[in-house]
Amino acid sequence: xxxxxxxxxxxxxxCVYLYICLCVGTCLAVQGSVLTLLDEIVLPYYPGHEKDxxxxxxxxxxxxxxxxxxxxxxxxxxxxxxxSTLLLMFLSTVFTAAYTLIIHYQLRIVFVxxxxxxxx
Numbered sequence: 001x002x003x004x005x006x007x008x009x010x011x012x013x014x015c016v017y018l019y020i021c022l023c024v025g026t027c028l029a030v031q032g033s034v035l036t037l038l039d040e041i042v043l044p045y046y047p048g049h050e051k052d053x054x055x056x057x058x059x060x061x062x063x064x065x066x067x068x069x070x071x072x073x074x075x076x077x078x079x080x081x082x083x084s085t086l087l088l089m090f091l092s093t094v095f096t097a098a099y100t101l102i103i104h105y106q107l108r109i110v111f112v113x114x115x116x117x118x119x120x
Contacts, residue, residue: 035060042112045103052109056116063117095119 034041035057042053075084099115 031060031064038116042103045106046109046112049109052113056113059113059117060119092119 038057039050039053042056043049046052071084071088075081078084095115096119099112099119102111102115
């Protein structure tokens with residue numbers, strides 16, 4: 001009975017782990033595809049800013065690294081996993097909408113930098 005209980009609990013934890021891996025992998029795939037297509041998305045609205053698009057991709061990656069380190073430390077201290085995940089997903093959605101509107105209305109390129117970096 002103890003072995004069966006241990007096996008069931010280990011299967012559940014493995015399934016949860018695999019689900020988390022699937023979710024994180026999906027988020028990373030979406031981020032990678034948006035960054036890959038950043039050139040096609042931005043250049044029709046901002047012609048001649050090829051270097052800026054490259055810098056936007058680099059800024060987005062650096063922001064993601066710093067954010068992962070900061071949020072990881074905060075999660076270890078506070079243990080608010082659910083709340084922080086909801087907050088991060090909400091902020092990502094807000095900045096993605098801002099990115100879309102900024103490009104549509106062709107605001108200054110610096111706003112595109114900020115919105116791309118924070119939307120990922």
